[in-house]
Amino acid sequence: MKICVFGAGAIGGHVATRLALGGADVSVVARGAHRDAMAAEGLTVEAKDGTHKVHPRVGSPQELGVQDAVIVTVKAPALPSVAEAIGPLLGPETTVAFVMNGIPWWYFDRHGGALDGRRLPEIDPGEAIRKAVGVERTLGGVVYSACTVKQPGHIFVENATNRVVLGEPDGSASPRAEAIAEVLKKGGMGGEVTQDIRGEIWTKLAMNLAFGPFAILSRMGSGGAARDPVVRTAMVRALQECNAIARALGHDVNLDAEKRVASISRSNHKASILQDLELGRPMEVAAMFRVPLEMARMAGVETPVLDLAVALAVQQATEAGLYKPAA
Known part of the structure; x- marks a missing residue:
């Protein structure tokens, strides 16, 4: 399974490492000294279950090409830049999981309540990410992991228990979320699927x-x-x-x-x-x-x-x- 982690800082780098340990073909989009260190020497994660080193492919979306899944782990203010760059990673069947803090841009899509379809322009200005990705590709996600970049290319994980929870915006059963969760579990990180991601x-x-x-x-x-x-x-x-x-x-x-x-x-x-x-x-x-x-x-x-x-x-x-x- 080809998975790109878009925004591989502390949290994203930890997720990328667990995906690689779980057997996925992992690539990352990152920036700065952390990106350069990962490209040159790989990615090291120091966690309670040991120190792990992996060598994900590092590159731009154009260099990495179409993926089976993209996991977006940027901070919310960076979403417009994701919208501009993510296109080359997306094929007809690509899933995009937004594993971020706060209220997501898609919150009221496929909601089913009185507020169904309500837009949140302060989170997605000009609906840039909606146009670039589309709700049909989207999975919601929440990560529980306290991480810091100790030095470029080296992540320290503070807590012993770490997990990612994924779910469909419409609350349906999700084979695509299950597939990603299974890889995470194989890599030593909790991977769960919920039917109430909100x-x-x-x-x-x-x-x-x-x-x-x-x-x-x-x-x-x-x-x-x-x-x-x-x-x-x-x-x-x-x-x-x-x-x-x-x-x-x-x-x-x-x-x-x-x-x-x-x-x-x-x-x-x-x-x-x-x-x-x-x-x-x-x-x-x-x-x-x-x-x-x-x-x-x-x-x-x-x-x-x-x-x-x-x-x-x-x-x-x-x-x-x-x-x-x-x-």
Whole structure:
């Protein structure tokens, strides 16, 4: 199975490694020093189950050609550049799995509810990715893996349990998702298929939406912020509001806010969106913060704590020049 990982940074590089270990013919589209190191020396992943080295093909979409599947693992602000470049990877039967943070561009496609077909222009400006890929090719995806690029070509995986969850936008059974999941499992990474991929998206998004703004505002990571009792109370309420949005949209998401905040207060992990702020990288403000709150309004859910926290976090991102609000 020919699989290209488009955006092989920390997460994408880890996924590419597991696919290669699982027997896939893997290629990657990446950039910068990390790309150069992978091309010259291969890709090393240091994980709890050992250190693994693979040698994926590294190149441009034109050089790599048509694939059986493409797994897109870029940050949301990079989607327009993916739309411009992805064409040569796509054949008539190519599947494209978007394994990304936040609300995906296809969220209301094949949704089946009152909001079916609603567009999300802040995530897909000009419908560029919709036109380039099309919903019929698309799989949704969520990844649970805390990774960092230790040095170019070398990825460190923090947690012992890592998994990717895939699903069809219409909730149908999915042989193509099963095929990718099976390769991941053979490579030592959890691969799962769900018939409620939106619910899975909300399960992960709730944590990012509830805790990410406080990480940005405190500059000390979600765990440090949660150790302050006043902030801790606000974070609990924010996560409860996330649960309410997800349920109003038809998903059985009911995270135990008290337990989740208590758990994160013991963690030193720094949220990826705070890392982006510190490193001057474009921030996933639209997909992780603004659009979910827009959806809360669509569903008639009030979110006073999130509204304030997100507004202040967006100010920080905008002031840093790492996010430009939609016109």
